[in-house]
Amino acid sequence: MSVTEYIRKSQIWRSIFRHPAPYDRRNRAVVILTNFFLHLHPVSAKKGGIALSYTWCMGGITFFLFLVETLTGVLLMFYYRPTLEWAFTDIRALRDVNTLGIMREIHRWGAHAMVITVWLHMYRVFLTGSYKPPREFNWVIGVLLLVLTLLLSFTGYLLPWDQLAIWAITVGSNMARATPFLGHEGPGFQLLNVGGFDLITNASDARFLLLGARTVGEETLNRFYILHCVAIPIVVSGLIAVHFWRVRKDGGISQPL
Amino acid sequence: MNPHPDLTVGVIHGLGWLYLLLFFLNLGWTVRSYKVDGQYESLMGIKHAPKALVWAAYSALLLIVTLVHFAVESDASNFKLRLPEFIKNPADAVIANPISFFCLSIVIYAAIILLRKWWVKPTVSWVLFNLSVLFITVSMTDYDFRKIVGKPDNVPIVGMLFLVGFTTWLYFSKANENDRRIAEGLPVREKELSDQVLVWPDLVYTEMICMILITALLIVWGVALQAPLEEPASAVKTPNPSKAPWYFLGLQEMLVYFDPWMAGVVLPSVILVGLMAIPYIDFNTKGNGYYTFNERKFAISTFLFGFMPLWTGMIVLGTFIRGPNWNMFGLYEYWDAHKLEVLNNVNLSDYFWLSFLELPLPKPDPQAGFFSQAGSILLREWTGILVILFYLFAIPPLLAVTIFKKFFVKMGFVRFMVLANLFLFMASLPLKMVLRWVFNLKYIVSIPEWVFNI
Numbered sequence: 262m263s264v265t266e267y268i269r270k271s272q273i274w275r276s277i278f279r280h281p282a283p284y285d286r287r288n289r290a291v292v293i294l295t296n297f298f299l300h301l302h303p304v305s306a307k308k309g310g311i312a313l314s315y316t317w318c319m320g321g322i323t324f325f326l327f328l329v330e331t332l333t334g335v336l337l338m339f340y341y342r343p344t345l346e347w348a349f350t351d352i353r354a355l356r357d358v359n360t361l362g363i364m365r366e367i368h369r370w371g372a373h374a375m376v377i378t379v380w381l382h383m384y385r386v387f388l389t390g391s392y393k394p395p396r397e398f399n400w401v402i403g404v405l406l407l408v409l410t411l412l413l414s415f416t417g418y419l420l421p422w423d424q425l426a427i428w429a430i431t432v433g434s435n436m437a438r439a440t441p442f443l444g445h446e447g448p449g450f451q452l453l454n455v456g457g458f459d460l461i462t463n464a465s466d467a468r469f470l471l472l473g474a475r476t477v478g479e480e481t482l483n484r485f486y487i488l489h490c491v492a493i494p495i496v497v498s499g500l501i502a503v504h505f506w507r508v509r510k511d512g513g514i515s516q517p518l
Numbered sequence: 519m520n521p522h523p524d525l526t527v528g529v530i531h532g533l534g535w536l537y538l539l540l541f542f543l544n545l546g547w548t549v550r551s552y553k554v555d556g557q558y559e560s561l562m563g564i565k566h567a568p569k570a571l572v573w574a575a576y577s578a579l580l581l582i583v584t585l586v587h588f589a590v591e592s593d594a595s596n597f598k599l600r601l602p603e604f605i606k607n608p609a610d611a612v613i614a615n616p617i618s619f620f621c622l623s624i625v626i627y628a629a630i631i632l633l634r635k636w637w638v639k640p641t642v643s644w645v646l647f648n649l650s651v652l653f654i655t656v657s658m659t660d661y662d663f664r665k666i667v668g669k670p671d672n673v674p675i676v677g678m679l680f681l682v683g684f685t686t687w688l689y690f691s692k693a694n695e696n697d698r699r700i701a702e703g704l705p706v707r708e709k710e711l712s713d714q715v716l717v718w719p720d721l722v723y724t725e726m727i728c729m730i731l732i733t734a735l736l737i738v739w740g741v742a743l744q745a746p747l748e749e750p751a752s753a754v755k756t757p758n759p760s761k762a763p764w765y766f767l768g769l770q771e772m773l774v775y776f777d778p779w780m781a782g783v784v785l786p787s788v789i790l791v792g793l794m795a796i797p798y799i800d801f802n803t804k805g806n807g808y809y810t811f812n813e814r815k816f817a818i819s820t821f822l823f824g825f826m827p828l829w830t831g832m833i834v835l836g837t838f839i840r841g842p843n844w845n846m847f848g849l850y851e852y853w854d855a856h857k858l859e860v861l862n863n864v865n866l867s868d869y870f871w872l873s874f875l876e877l878p879l880p881k882p883d884p885q886a887g888f889f890s891q892a893g894s895i896l897l898r899e900w901t902g903i904l905v906i907l908f909y910l911f912a913i914p915p916l917l918a919v920t921i922f923k924k925f926f927v928k929m930g931f932v933r934f935m936v937l938a939n940l941f942l943f944m945a946s947l948p949l950k951m952v953l954r955w956v957f958n959l960k961y962i963v964s965i966p967e968w969v970f971n972i
Contacts, residue, residue, distance in 0.1 A: 283719075293717055304717060305714040306717055307713070321725055367736045370740060370743070381682070389805075390814065401794045401797070424750070429761060432762045432770065435778065436778050439783060441784070517712075
């Protein structure tokens with residue numbers, strides 16, 4: 262009995278993998294059905310549907326990048342304090358001092374890459390007409406995931422707390438004050454007043470809600486930190502689950518009818 | 519004025535690596551050409567020369583260029599292989615002008631669709647790829663180009679352009695093939711591959727290899743390029759230009775033509791709602807699950823118009839071309855904060871009252887009641903309001919009874935109106951651009967009293 266065979270037959274191994282190695286047809290089906298991570302897949306698929314030149318693998322890469330961002334993001338959180346006093350110096354220390362500082366590079370480039378792969382995934386799904394019935398609703402969820410990906414990237418942009426960060430967020434969030442009715446420089450905000458007092462001011466409008474202050478400051482840093490590390494990832498994880506579930510329930514990877 | 523530091527040895531060696539990469543790619547292409555492309559019947563007296571000879575010669579030239587770059591050890595300022603100065607000014611003039619920039623992007627968009635049979639041919643697309651790489655390597659010898667394109671945060675955009683080009687090429691080559699098959703009454707290519715295969719190993723191995731490649735790419739990228747970190751944040755030092763993150767620069771660009779409430783809130787919302795509405799307004803049941811162009815001409819052309827000139831094109835514009843004071847700068851132009859651009863934009867109401875009737879603008883009396891103010895505002899702006907009402911409410915029915923009659927019949931009232939309005943919102947940006955360029959038009963409706971400008 263060889264060593265690998267001994268390990269494969271041990272009680273510990275068999276308690277983890279409840280089936281023999283996927284060497285034959287039956288076990289190749291079983292491995293997909295009984296493994297938690299693999300069971301996202303169907304057991305079999307049409308050859309044309311999983312061809313790389315058809316799918317471009319962009320959705321899968323996007324998901325993988327999300328996992329990379331989660332992993333590197335958690336590691337970065339150990340080194341980063343979202344306060345005016347520390348945010349910038351912590352990031353600079355990642356560059357100059359810490360051994361694992363390259364996590365920041367991987368996190369940032371991975372984020373840019375994720376924005377691009379989301380677009381290309383959407384591009385592919387459009388070009389193959391895969392949003393057509395019965396997959397209409399999954400396309401809608403996909404659009405939501407696209408928005409959330411952009412918001413994840415946008416909220417993360419502020420965290421290094423350098424000039425690039427606060428001015429990009431200032432420019433980006435200035436739009437919110439022009440929101441019709443809900444921004445203090447938007448059309449129709451004067452209509453929302455009680456007894457001559459404006460309800461919408463620079464301390465109560467949509468931009469204030471986003472920033473937590475009248476200008477991008479410490480409250481904004483805290484708000485964006487929570488959004489970036491907790492709130493949006495939770496929503497994204499939920500929607501990814503629904504997105505994958507619906508891929509399976511709506512008939513798998515699209516193929517000619 | 520030439521405030522530029524010149525080429526450095528490091529940059530020249532870096533370009534040498536790029537040329538070396540291009541050399542190896544073309545070496546591979548030479549082999550492919552030898553196996554696939556066949557021979558020239560008669561080439562300057564030489565009969566039956568393999569077409570691969572041309573590629574071999576080109577590859578050899580690339581190798582020589584590579585060696586020339588690597589041979590530089592000092593005195594980089596005398597390096598001769600660089601973009602000639604006489605090209606820079608005309609190229610800048612085309613790029614730094616909104617009209618020619620937008621026309622150029624529309625021409626490229628139209629060419630991608632109209633010449634789709636031609637440009638996806640292997641040799642043509644390979645030549646295009648080579649030209650685009652050479653454009654970048656040669657341009658890199660220019661300081662200003664290097665400074666903006668080589669910025670770490672901008673590198674992914676260059677990568678994205680190549681990816682969009684590649685995926686579009688992939689799409690059209692597959693769509694052309696399927697369109698040919700459909701015309702001949704054959705099943706599409708995807709249909710032929712309809713036998714079932716097991717996901718282990720056929721899919722999970724692909725996924726595994728993808729994950730490894732992406733991980734390797736990110737590590738190499740992370741080692742090669744440091745993530746940007748500028749000076750500590752300061753609320754009093756406003757950088758010029760102040761730019762949003764790169765993926766929002768298309769939206770920031772719309773601020774040139776629309777007020778923030780339109781460019782920053784209404785139009786982005788319409789884009790999102792429009793994207794979500796696509797499956798519910800596209801009544802065409804063909805083209806589901808395979809690549810085709812001919813069966814979905816309208817849908818694909820519209821989407822490509824939104825994705826290429828409007829979205830990608832405006833990101834390129836916002837990232838590489840918009841400089842200090844949001845002025846446009848050529849790719850080889852120094853970002854001079856004192857560059858002057860004359861802006862003399864006029865509202866439609868000014869045109870009507872001042873130029874046409876030669877009367878003063880009606881002025882609302884700030885002391886008067888709301889209705890009196892509203893009356894004089896409406897009187898002042900009635901032309902613009904009429905134009906907007908016509909655009910939003912009269913054009914959809916007009917489309918329904920004329921060029922989109924078939925659509926209207928098939929889609930029904932509600933779905934057609936949604937489609938028509940989304941279409942009009944999408945068209946509003948290029949329309950506003952053209953009005954700006956031709957008539958210097960600022961606002962069609964301008965009611966600063968209510969912060970309401972269109």
